Amino acid sequence: MSATAGWTVFLTFVVGLAIGVGLGIIGLLLGKLVSPSKELPKKRERYECANPPKGRARGWFMMQYYPYLIIFLTIEPIMIFSFLFLLGAHVHTLFVSALFAAILGVLIPPLIFGLSSARRLELWSAD
Amino acid sequence: MAVERVFDHLRAIATGAKYLFLKPRLTLMYPDEVEDLPRGYRGMITYNHETCISCSLCAMVCPADAIKMYLPKEVPEGEKRPKRYPGINYTRCIFCGFCVSICPTFSLQHSTIHDVSFYTFEEQIFRPEEFAKGPPKPQYDKEPVKVRVIPDEERGLRYERV
Amino acid sequence: MSVSELLGNPVALSFIAATFLTLVSAVAVIWHKSIVYAAFFLSMLGVGNAILMTLLGYPVIALFHLVVYVGAAVTFILFSVVMLREAPMVELKERYLALIALALLSILLLYVFSGYVGMTSSYYVSYKEITALLVEKYWFALIIAAIALVTTLIEAITLARKEVVS
Amino acid sequence: MDLEEVVQRVKDALSDLEVEVQEKGPNVVEVKVNRENVIEAARKLKGLGFDHVKSVTAIDYPNERFEVVYHASSYSNLELARFFLVLRVDLPYDDPKTPSLLEVWPSVLYLEHEQYDLMGIDFEGHPRKERLLLPDDYEGIPPLRKEFKIKTEGINA
Amino acid sequence: MMDLLDLILQPWIFIPLIFPGLTTAFLVLLGIIWAERKIAAKVQMRYGPLYVLKPLGGAIQMIADLLRYLFAEPIIPKDVDKLTFIFAPLILFGLSYLPTIVLPAGPGFTAISSEMSLLILLGLLTLSPVFTMILAWGSNNKFSLIGGLREGYLVTTYEIPLFLSALSMAVLYGTLDITAMVEAQKNVWGIFLNPLAAIVFLVLILISTSKFPFEIAEAESEIVMGPFTEYSGIFYGLVMGASYLKLYVLSLLYALIFLGGWYPLPSFLQNPPFLAGIMVFVKGLVIMFIAIFMRAIYPRYRIDQAIQIGWHKLVPLAILSIFLSLLVVYLGGV
Amino acid sequence: MVCGLKGMMWVGNLEKAARKAAVWLVNKRPIRDIRDWGISFSLWPVHFTTACCGAEFAATSAPKYDAERFGFLPFVASRQCNLLLIEGTLTKKMAKAALWVYEQMPEPKFVIAMGACAIDGGIFWNSYNIVRPMDILPVSVFIPGCPPRPEAVAQAIIMLQKKIRKGELVKYEEMEVVK
Amino acid sequence: MSEFVETISRSEDGRFLELLIGPQHPASGHMRLVAEVDGDVVVSLRPNLGYVHRSVEKIAEVKKFLQIIPLVERPSLADTTANNLAYVLALERLLGVEPPPRAQYLRTLLAEINRIHSHFYGIGIHGVMIGSSTAFMWAFGDREPLIHLAQELTGARITYSYIIPGGVRRDMPPDFPDKVEKVLRYIERRLEDYDKLYVRNPVVRARLEGVGVLKKEDAIRLGITGPNLRASGVPYDVRKADPYCAYPDIDFNVITREEGDAMARFLVRVGEIRESMKIIRQVLKKMPDGPIFAEKYYKMLPPNLKKYYEETKEVKFPGIFANLRAPAGESVARVEGGRGEVVIYIVSKGGMNPYRFRIVTPSFRNAVLFEHLVRNVRVADIPAIYGSLDYFPPEADR
Amino acid sequence: MIDIYLYLMVSAVLFALGTYGLMTRRNIIRMLLSAEVIFNAALLAFLALSSVSSSLAAPGGALVIIAISLSAAEVGVIVSIAILMFRKKESLDVYELSEFKG
């Protein structure tokens, strides 16, 4: 592919997205126009297992697995750029392997620290 | 330990696959097949007006107050105390069969009809006159095959045409 | 460029679309009153930016941006923000000052950049080039980056976790 | 262990309290206490091994009295498990209050709560004073009292 | 007429519209849910959908369901964030479908021939959780919120090993182009060269498409429908469809990078090139079958268990699979 | 401002017109039949067990009777379902919940009352705590019995399907005023 | 800085998210659980009962003694025999009748058949609560042969009303033992497959082991009953502790486990299924001949009904059953049902109706476990623990 | 082919917007978002400028890759600080930066 690949890329992407979204919109319109709708007082209330809605629904913390998120955030870039050089493996196999091993060596101790503190549930309650 | 767990996974999957490919199904193809229940099943109740002696034991024993004693629609001439006869209300009947068990004249009997539904509330109340006409019957599109259910060692239940 | 020419040129069309997406998202990031939307539009900004990078001839970087930046970093922000309670956005009183600064800044930048009028990018950077470069030249930088990242890992976890008094 | 022995033991344990101990039926020991010393009695009985309550029943004798009946038995002592220990408390009709046995037998938590809900007996010291089985907005006479009448139909239509 | 046919057989039309794009995707969507219900039913000793079309075993059950979705009223609850509530499902659906366009249907038959199509596909896949999350937030519902957060946490779990195991194949073949990867498997399938990656990837398909035993984000007995609790009518159809589309895409990818794609290619499928897609499709179906078969076997894991499986088992295995690839490369490669 | 209002009205009119057209269209013969066919084979009862009949309801989905053959798939939340099966007694407390469930379901929706309790109270007819479903919900089919046999439930499903296919239950009329 | 006043204080909104689970929730059954969660950890949970409160005790006060039989069955529909039996035992104690031995054996037979299918019910619900639809379908499918047996015996699928004062309503059909044996073999075979697909499935074990541990002391203190109690290591079973019907003559074990977690509760049920099969086999072997209806009532039957009874072995009620009177007094009976111990307490003043009728069901006594066990567990454990308790809300609410 | 200048223009506008946001917002997350806008602007400008020369194109790309990686780290730390903030203040409110400072 070159930057001027032109119509193919552009069109395929546009067609792809348009079909997906278009299908949705058609369905939406059909549903909106065609379905019978009758306003009942509770219909548009929030679903809460057949109870009257209570309290707010947004903005609650779920911190217990947050550390995994942090680990993910920091490990992912390393992993992805590892690929870019790992793809050179066909040329410099040993060097690349050594490099990858070195990066893993840097990575693994903190990773273990992170995972072990992530397992301790009491560190991660919301308050 | 870990290896064992892998085997447990595999065993579970294999069992599932066994059922996917080998094992028969348990399903009774209602409404194409209808279970022919054995005598004594407590289904809809039939009533024989001729033999009823109007003793009202059935109404007294009914736990759900489903059987009531009705006056006949037209009271025959000259009768001062017309006899009351039982009518049934399927909106309440719980099919306990007490009425049948207590009826001294065998006027009430169980049928094996068991798969009836109704569109309206009113059609479920049967006065003695309608009660005597026989139990309500389900409507089938085509006549179902009657099958008998037989316990089976291999597949739990087997269905045999009668 | 005339309109017909423009329509005949997918690259230009893509550029316009991407620019539009980028700018609209940027405005939304700054001004949208809901912080969740702001974070969401940051990811859209990332997507627009990735398209622009592709057009510049850096599909690798664009994908890297998409995966690491949009897929991880912005998702992380969005995720944290979804758990927060909404609060109305408050602007400081100095915002006129800021607006003026903004105008001045853009004029300055546009002036500086105007030196590049007429230059076009004509390179398509294959991932192989970058791979080769990383392996041959910049591998040390990678290790350093990895160390930096794992340091932040420790830091962030220690920051976010609760002190337990045992 | 036979019934006499159990009765004897119960009598011994409760000797310093004003109680009536009787045997009722093949495996039922009945203890009648008044509400002042019910907690004390319960505690002693628990010491004997009656460690949980199977049922709490309030009975309404209109304009006469209420009766609260605890059926206790044992899990930890399987010989004792054969027996029911019935603990009876009489309450005056216009003042249906009795101390809650929650601190002695935690197993009465829901059972007493239910009697509070349906019969209106006030178990003093019981932490839950809201509705349990009835709808939260229920008002009126507690339904299990005799003065609360429900429909009945005759046998004739 | 011939012109039209010719036009349709152009890769850039054929791929998004016929295979693996719209038409096939749609048919698969209808078929897979039906198959899921039928397979589960068979394991459970019953029939599953049947009377809707008895001779074919109720194969058009999904059409009836689709019609019902279509004619049901889409309820937009009062306090939802309208924009996200309405548009997020649409874009989610579009996005799940989008990666099909980089998949090749046959040798040289691609809509976008890129040297990094694998990366493009994975990159597009990473975008959809953003929409799930924002949709969950937009629904303004406690269960949705929890579901969305669970989805987010699961993303953190599966994304790294997914990339690692997919790309360990790239390392093995020395390319990121799916077509080239298939060509490299002409003799030996990837699954034999790197079985570790294949297993890890298979498990990750289950996690990322939220199939049993990892059906955690929309665990019904815990949080009703998770992020999709508030959706009714056709919206619900779309969001559900999106997750099955994702399964479809990933299964095709699996077929392409692990199961040799269109190889072995029988001679009658060689010409025209898109016929080779049948081979890919069949292999993809096998993977989809495995994925939906799991419903009949497993209950679901708890989220912390799933996360721990991800980090403590799958990530190390995926890293090992890279070393395995490096070893194979060192020993002479493919 | 005025312009905006006008625009709104125009849009409103347009929507009304479109809706009218759509309603006309879906009530046309083949479309209507297809629609009713689809709906009748895709009855999804909402998972809402009101009382002990739920046990036999579960048996209806279980292998021996397998109601899924009729496209009858018990499903989780009211938003995705179109059938409310009152499984037995409706107590006062539960009746409130039932109303919530019913109202939160999207149109078109149907109600089946299962069990003697759900028709007239059954053995509990004189309880102080029950409500008759037919007093608060539009019940389409009644299933007598306590508990009804799964066959009877299947029969009710078939009867409801027939009724839907006759076009008696699903009605598309002009939109009511939506605020 | 005053512009940023957007502090929502805790007191207004609470620190924890309040999740209302039920009544319309796939894992709530007929009740509501009010859970306070901190992220993914449940801080506290309160069951909210009363959604199926149908006032059995009040209605019983206006029903005649015989009419209460179907009434007590209704609350615990999957396990009707236990309630029926407990009530009839209490009533018989009041009336002073003793059923003939064959009736005792038939009662035991039905009770054990019912226990098995009640346990299957619990297993199925438990399965679906942790997400295994197959466990649900299998368990509910395997209930059917047993229900079929019970139906042959009694004439109804689950609401048998089979046990009446003085005996049972029908004798068993002649080929019944054969059929039972077939079904038992089938169940035995199927239990092996359960073992492979479900019990030893690592996912199931991961979900259930160590979850919701109930300690022995707590179980005793809280008065827990049934398999939940035995899973915590208390070998209490009414069938052993206070034997009734034919149990004194029968040899069986009380299944207990020490762990007290969800898996243990599940396994106790499975073990009891096997134990029940053993009992059924013994009952069929030892079944004595003889009448199935007490002499006292048999004498009251008119001759034609007597003849009918002799011929068909089907009991016709004497007319007195319509208006049965019990002498003044009170009686209490307990029976081990599938979910635990049913206690029935009748106070009679000598009329046609009981003066006060009290039924304490196992589910009601186990309801306290929700509060006790679902604490500091994850949200996903709520259904896992709920399912393991085999809690049936109509039974608790009555 | 599009003129580099156009890319730079986009970048400039983004930069200005980001700066404005950074100057006027006091909410820590908002500030982070504005900074991220600036970061995107910088990336774009950097790539645009390095793409004009054949010798710089690839090294520029490599540098950008490392920059993106590090930005992820930065995001992690800042959001963690936000979390720390509400922990310290025993409140779920992360909007009161002022007290945090003082």
Ligand code: SF4
């Ligand atoms: S079967 Fe039972 S409920 Fe029905 S009428 Fe007879 S006695 Fe009444």
Ligand code: SF4
């Ligand atoms: S049906 Fe039988 S019990 Fe009823 S009144 Fe007639 S004879 Fe008496």
Ligand code: SF4
């Ligand atoms: S009809 Fe019978 S089984 Fe159904 S809810 Fe009522 S009492 Fe229970």
